Amino acid sequence: MKEEFKKFAENIRLTSTQEAEAKTKYDGVCETLHNQYYETKYDGKTKLLFGSYKTKTNTRPFDEKQDVDVIFKIPQETFDKYDAYSSNGQSALLQEIKNQLAKSYSTSEQPKAWGKVVLVKFADNHHNVEVLPGLEKSDGTFLIPNTENGGSWELFSPKSQLDSFYESNTDTNGLTADLTRMLKTWVKNTSSLSFKSYELLNLLIDFLKSNYQSGTDYDNYYKLIRDAFQYLKLNCDSSIKSHVETAFNRSQNAFDYFEEGKPKEASEGYKKIFGNEFPLIKENPIKESKTRVFSTPNSPYAEL
Numbered sequence: 001m002k003e004e005f006k007k008f009a010e011n012i013r014l015t016s017t018q019e020a021e022a023k024t025k026y027d028g029v030c031e032t033l034h035n036q037y038y039e040t041k042y043d044g045k046t047k048l049l050f051g052s053y054k055t056k057t058n059t060r061p062f063d064e065k066q067d068v069d070v071i072f073k074i075p076q077e078t079f080d081k082y083d084a085y086s087s088n089g090q091s092a093l094l095q096e097i098k099n100q101l102a103k104s105y106s107t108s109e110q111p112k113a114w115g116k117v118v119l120v121k122f123a124d125n126h127h128n129v130e131v132l133p134g135l136e137k138s139d140g141t142f143l144i145p146n147t148e149n150g151g152s153w154e155l156f157s158p159k160s161q162l163d164s165f166y167e168s169n170t171d172t173n174g175l176t177a178d179l180t181r182m183l184k185t186w187v188k189n190t191s192s193l194s195f196k197s198y199e200l201l202n203l204l205i206d207f208l209k210s211n212y213q214s215g216t217d218y219d220n221y222y223k224l225i226r227d228a229f230q231y232l233k234l235n236c237d238s239s240i241k242s243h244v245e246t247a248f249n250r251s252q253n254a255f256d257y258f259e260e261g262k263p264k265e266a267s268e269g270y271k272k273i274f275g276n277e278f279p280l281i282k283e284n285p286i287k288e289s290k291t292r293v294f295s296t297p298n299s300p301y302a303e304l
Helices: 002-012 016-037 076-083 089-104 158-171 175-188 197-211 218-235 238-259 263-274
Strands: 047-050 067-073 109-114 117-121 128-136 142-146 152-156
Touching: 002 175, 002 218, 002 263, 016 047, 016 067, 016 089, 016 128, 047 158, 067 142, 076 089, 089 109, 089 117, 089 128, 089 142, 158 175, 158 197, 175 197, 175 218, 175 263, 197 218, 218 238, 218 263, 238 263
Parallel strands: 067 128
Antiparallel strands: 047 067, 109 117, 117 128, 128 142, 142 152
């Protein structure tokens, strides 16, 4: 299944053009805010990209849930202003961020503010940007707004999450990103399954650390997928266990088919897990005949 998994990995990864389109959008959003809150020229240092667009573990085809996660670093004086509110300054901060963005993005759907972020939704519904305003502390962590229960500031450490991913991805020679994209495709292809990306990533990092510390080749992906679902089955939340067990059973069946020399049936099994992005093998290779062929015997058995 080497070529099929290689093609599958290519099919679900964002193209360089799509990555550039995303960068144009989130840079534009952050530059708009920078110009409102800072007198200096925008150079990108007042933003911090995190999440799947930073780790490049987002997938195609797109869906409306695939947002760009970015922190806009608010000035100290802005934080102090809203921290001094007697009630829910956090909500007031998000509303101000929303209003500032609405001036420049009025042609698309109006920015929405709730919870902790402001969402800028574009007309094409691709690379929508979730802006999380936060005050950066000296240790690289952030104080971010939470509007629930009267409002509060929460400590957020995106850099530690990114460091964990990059360490794993380096050790496994890129397997962490590859496997994450594949299993995100499974999540998208599984109706009624809610599996948060950061929870999936954390489980996969632990799995790879225990089982594939230095990565593996496409030749072994059919075994990798089976092993990954087996690990998830043993460690996932009970609320999604039935979905994981179904995927594990399908991956085990596909594994068995491939071991038996039936790649067509194996590819059909993987297609049930991952959807249309997984290539389908149309027919199994023709097996060599085991019938023995005798040449004309020598004398004295040869016909006279």
